[in-house]
Amino acid sequence: MKKKIICVVGTRPEAIKMAPVIQRLRQESWADIQVLATAQHRQMMDQVLTLFGITPDRDLNIMQPNQTLSSLTAKLISELDTVFQQERPDAVLAQGDTTTVMSVALSCFYHHIPFGHVEAGLRTGDIWNPFPEEMNRVVASRLAKWHFAPTGSAKANLLREGIPESDIIVTGNTVIDALLDTVKKNPQPPADQDTSGRRMILVTSHRRENFGQPFEEICRAILHLVRHNPDVDILYPVHPNPNVKDKAYELLGQHPQIRLCEPLEYLPFVNAMQQAYLILSDSGGVQEEAPALAKPVLVLRSETERPEAVTEGVVKLVGTDFDTIVREAQQLLDDPQYYRQIARGVSPYGDGLASDRIARTLKNSLLS
């Protein structure tokens, strides 16, 4: 009898990071893999699943415009209950720290289904930063059977919380599997030298704790940078969350050096990272991918659960303060030697084989 494993995806980053796991597990003859989409993100999740050729077996179609955390959680718990009741899987996998993941972990607990947490053990230690992700992942860790930690420091965080060492598997981050696979599909020339003489800064931002005044500071810093650097263009694929989108278009929509656009599909976004001179972002995934592509990232957050690239000196935390963002970005624009120190092509988050390690662990565990 095959073992039934349900792989859950809800948002864009979960789809990117679970795609290699789903593809790898589908090669296993002992496993019956089903994909459950909560569609916490509708368009952005679909974009990714289409690229990776994954069609969900079930789709809960949860997303509502400008959804609240409470309504999202309530709907997820209720819908997941029905699915797990009907399917009775041998294991469930989900990735990261979204509300989908926290709800999946809790629902598995209610149904006594073993839950595997992909990208386990990331922590800032501050439950309000990032909000609500830090608490989502703490809850997921408390409930998981398998903890697929991307790095040694994520494993150390889990050990500190009393997770038994035998339940933690250091795998690398599956985002590097997805990234390497994508880069292979569409090789680009190294683009840190822009032959047109213009330099592109790629921007993404979506964190709830940055809504309001911090996000406005980020926008003011972007405007200052283009006004003082006529050779610099901004490419900013805007997150569809109305709290971000409306403000971004209001504050940045008119400047000729700033191009705002819809979220890019993953392949063009990887190309954009390759072509960027510099990246300004509060994204988790981008902090992991950009160092592997030798691109400096200024992280628009005061803390990060991904300290490895900061320690390596290839990513810098700049927060949302206008002066700090402008100073750090200007130094990277003005000082080629400093730029080369940061754009070194270090990949502390994985070697592209994370999904393989996850598949092997599940086989050993579920077939023993």
Ligand code: UD1
């Ligand atoms: C969510 C996750 C966050 C993750 C981020 C990745 C939670 C609470 N937040 O934040 O951890 O880092 O995704 O992007 O789990 N929307 C669309 N189309 C889409 C996606 C979103 O229109 O394809 C709009 C909708 O109005 C939706 C809103 O964005 O209600 C917010 O989506 P939600 O998933 O609640 O929060 P994010 O800010 O996207």
Ligand code: UDP
């Ligand atoms: N990404 C994308 N298109 C975009 C912006 C980002 O495909 O327009 C990818 C990016 O490469 C990364 C992931 O989306 O893999 C990050 O998603 P997001 O920033 O929404 O979430 P986070 O990683 O912060 O949870």
